[in-house]
Amino acid sequence: MGHAIEERSEAQWRLAMTRFVGAVPHARALGLEVTAVSPRLRMRLPWQADLLGDARRGLVHGGVLTMLLDTLCGSAVLRELPAPEVCPTLDLRVDHFRPGVAGQDLWGEAWVVRLSEAVAFTEGLIWQTPERPLARGIGNFARLGARNTPPGFAEALFADPEPTP
Amino acid sequence: MTHDPRQAWLAETHAHGDIAAWLDAIPYARRLGIEPVGSGFAPLYRLAPKPENIGNPLLPALHGGVVAAFMETAGLLELMRVGESPRLPKLIDFAIDYLRSARVVPTLARCEITREGRRLANVSVVAWQEDEARPVARARLHALLVSPEG
Numbered sequence: 001m002g003h004a005i006e007e008r009s010e011a012q013w014r015l016a017m018t019r020f021v022g023a024v025p026h027a028r029a030l031g032l033e034v035t036a037v038s039p040r041l042r043m044r045l046p047w048q049a050d051l052l053g054d055a056r057r058g059l060v061h062g063g064v065l066t067m068l069l070d071t072l073c074g075s076a077v078l079r080e081l082p083a084p085e086v087c088p089t090l091d092l093r094v095d096h097f098r099p100g101v102a103g104q105d106l107w108g109e110a111w112v113v114r115l116s117e118a119v120a121f122t123e124g125l126i127w128q129t130p131e132r133p134l135a136r137g138i139g140n141f142a143r144l145g146a147r148n149t150p151p152g153f154a155e156a157l158f159a160d161p162e163p164t165p
Numbered sequence: 166m167t168h169d170p171r172q173a174w175l176a177e178t179h180a181h182g183d184i185a186a187w188l189d190a191i192p193y194a195r196r197l198g199i200e201p202v203g204s205g206f207a208p209l210y211r212l213a214p215k216p217e218n219i220g221n222p223l224l225p226a227l228h229g230g231v232v233a234a235f236m237e238t239a240g241l242l243e244l245m246r247v248g249e250s251p252r253l254p255k256l257i258d259f260a261i262d263y264l265r266s267a268r269v270v271p272t273l274a275r276c277e278i279t280r281e282g283r284r285l286a287n288v289s290v291v292a293w294q295e296d297e298a299r300p301v302a303r304a305r306l307h308a309l310l311v312s313p314e315g
Contacts, residue, residue: 025219026228052192053238054253056171057313061193062256063234070230071220089229093260150223 008158013037013079016157020075027071034075035107041076043068045106052102060100060134065126069094069137072110073122077141080112080120084154087120087141095136104128110137118143171313172251179251184208184242194238197231201242202273208246210239212272212292219269227267229302232292236261236274236304240288243276244308254286254308261304270294272301279305286310 008016017034021027021043030050036042045051045068053061070092077087100106110124124137178186184201188194198213212218212227212235220228237259244254272292280287290304291297 023222024228025217025222026231027220029217050192050196053194055190055192056174061191061234061238062259063197063230063237064193066233066237066259066261067228067230070228070233074229088266089263091260091262092229092233093258095258096256099255 010038012158015161017041017075017078019157020078021071024071026067032068032071037079040109040111041072041079042107042109043072043075045108047103047105049102051100051106054099058102060102060106062094062096062099062135064106065096065100065135066092066094066137068106068108068126069110069124069135069139072108072124073137073139074141076110076112076122076124077115077120078157080115081143083146084149084157085146086144086149086153088144090119090140090142092137092139097133097135100126100128100134106134110139169313175251175253175313179245179248182246184246187242187245191238193234197235197238199235199238207275208243210235210242210274210276212274214269214271216269221266224266225269227269227272229261229263229267232263232267232272232302233259233261233304235272236290236292236302237306239274240276240290240304240306241308244278244281244286244288244310247278248281248286248310252310253313255311257285257307257309259304259306261302263302265299265301267292267301268294273297281310284310 108126114121120141126135202209202211218231274292277289293300
C-alpha cells in the first residue's frame, strides 16, 4: 500500500526522482539531471548543440523548454501525491520571455500549486542565468489513481540503492 | 540598404519554400526526426517514431514535450513558408492540449495560420497518428514576425 509522503527522506526522494527521470528515454538521451528536490524540484540539462532551434543565430529551440517544463512539472507532481500515481499531462502553456543562447546549461524548477482529487496544477520556470527566466510553464496533470498505476511503481522508485560492486 | 547574408538566405529559401533548408538550421528538430511530407499547397509535417522520443516506456508513449516541440516546429515552419514576406517567427507563447497518448508510430501535423498581421501571427496545429479524425494533440502559438537583419 502507499506510504505517507512524510516517511521518505530527502535522500530517498532525490534517488526516486533521479530514477523517475532516468526511466524517461528522451530525458536520459539528453542527460537531464535532478539537482535538488527541495524546497523545489530542480533539474539541469547540459548544454549540447542538438538543443539549438536556430543554429545561425545560436538560439535554443523553444520546444526544448516545453519538453523540460513537461518533464519538470510532471515530476514535481509525484512528490505531492500521497502515493506514486501515473499522471499524464492534460495541457501545458509556455510563455517565452527571451530565447536561450548557445553554450550554457539550461536549469529549471517546478512546483505544484494545487493538488485536487482529479488534477495536479503546476508551474515551472526555465533559466540559464539566475534572475533572467527564459520561459514560464503552466501545466495541468490528470490523476489516474492507484487503479491505473502499474503495480510495483512506488517500490521501484523507493527501492534501496544497489550496492556498488 | 545593407546586404545581410541571413536576409539573402531567407529571401532565397522563402522564394522556393525550401523547408528542408530551414530544418538544416534547426538541430533539435533534426534530432527528433521532423520532416515535411508532400509538397505544394499544404504540406504536412511528420515526426519519426524514434525510441529516443519516448517519454513513458511502460505504455510505451512518445514524450509529451517531444510532441509539443514537433507541433511548435511545424507551426513556425508553416509560418515561414506561407508568409508573404521572408521573415523569421519568434515564439511568444505556445499552448497544447493532450487528447490521447501518442504511441510510438509516425505522427503527422497539419497547421492553419489563423492570423498573420504586420508583426504578429497565430497558428493552430493538430497532430494525429493513424486517423486524422482522432487527434493526439491540439496546439496553438503566437509568434512575432521579425526581419533577420534586426
